[in-house]
Amino acid sequence: MVAQNIFFGILAAIVALSAVRMVTTRNIVHAALYLVAVLAGLGALYVLLTAEFVATTQVLVYIGAVMVLFLFGIMLTKAPLGNVMEMTGKQWPLAAVVAALLGGVTIYSLIDRFGSERLTSDGPIYRTADVSDEVFSTYIVPFEAVSVLLLAALIGAIVLARKD
């Protein structure tokens, strides 16, 4: 249990600091790399939560595919590297107040509701086979809907982005 808490502390610190740096850095490529750190840290946290398939999907889909999309987006929009374009708008103090209020109220209500409730450590551990059983039985209709959604997004992205 102690080792798990130590690893949680390290990973949570990496994730939270990288997230804050991501939304405050002035270089957009650095922001993308901080996002990689956030996603990798979350993938490790999924392993800590015994969600091995979610962790694998996180690495494959987010760090593999989505990050490449983001880097292509940065490249194709010729985003200025460095301080050429001020990355943060004039309304950032208001945005900080909104985010602080949202986070503060959420954390207060979480502590109020869940307090020191322990994560059940003797519960069942679900392997990838159990996840796939559930996806292809109980959640077969949402699964098919997601596949249609991905097809629609694919066609939509091509239609939007092609030149003619």
Next chain:
Amino acid sequence: MLLNQFLILGAVLFATGVYGVLARRNGVMVLMSIELMLNAVNINLVAFGVQHGVVSGQVFAIFVIAVAAAEVGVGLAIVLLLYRNRTTIDVEDFDLMRG
């Protein structure tokens, strides 16, 4: 481990994502901040799945990842289209509907 460790981390990530969406001016950065918020939801789903001993939390997290991938694809296509038509992706320049 406490359940709240994961929930509070998710809340911090979500608030950071909200700040990014509201304060950043670059369209790609806004999309990245939305990814941060979706990941905050995922960690909550998986943590609650472990807490209640059900596999549904992991299944929903995977669905969220799939939907997020579709969202990024379409969102970046829209940003590219905006860049092609207006030669900027500064979201403060897109105020045509301001009253």
